[in-house]
Amino acid sequence: MKRILLTAALGLITVASYAQWSNPADDIPAYHPNPPANSADLPPTLSGKQLTGEYFRYPWQVKVYEEAAKIPSVLYQLPCYCRCDRALGHTSLHSCFEGTHGAVCSTCAKEGAYAYKMTKLGWTPKQIRAGIERGEYEQIDLNKLGNS
Numbered sequence: 001m002k003r004i005l006l007t008a009a010l011g012l013i014t015v016a017s018y019a020q021w022s023n024p025a026d027d028i029p030a031y032h033p034n035p036p037a038n039s040a041d042l043p044p045t046l047s048g049k050q051l052t053g054e055y056f057r058y059p060w061q062v063k064v065y066e067e068a069a070k071i072p073s074v075l076y077q078l079p080c081y082c083r084c085d086r087a088l089g090h091t092s093l094h095s096c097f098e099g100t101h102g103a104v105c106s107t108c109a110k111e112g113a114y115a116y117k118m119t120k121l122g123w124t125p126k127q128i129r130a131g132i133e134r135g136e137y138e139q140i141d142l143n144k145l146g147n148s
Contacts, residue, residue: 060113064112
């Protein structure tokens with residue numbers, strides 16, 4: 001019994017000490033801190049006739065991609081909290097809109113819509129990134145977005 005209690009106590013101490021020295025900022029998804037050297041060198045986001053078919057059944061899906069195409073260098077500087085950097089190797093939120101991932105992932109879509117909205121309000125990519133990190137993008141209603 002003493003061994004079990006000792007093991008449990010050591011486990012709790014280990015967890016507590018790890019939490020004390022870990023930095024939540026180290027867990028930010030991939031992004032680029034600066035704009036691309038030349039935004040023309042970025043892979044294009046899907047656009048035009050590519051925004052049809054099974055991945056674009058709802059108006060908000062098309063709208064988010066149309067907005068993304070207008071702010072590629074901003075998206076390049078933002079992380080994506082669906083963690084597609086781990087699963088898909090994405091390097092920033094821009095990567096989500098190079099294929100259909102942004103149409104099927106509400107996190108990517110909301111972050112993209114948030115980035116566009118805040119860019120239009122004059123926010124810098126750094127300010128938008130801070131808002132995304134605070135979870136402000138979660139307030140975006142995609143269904144309302146598609147109807148505007």
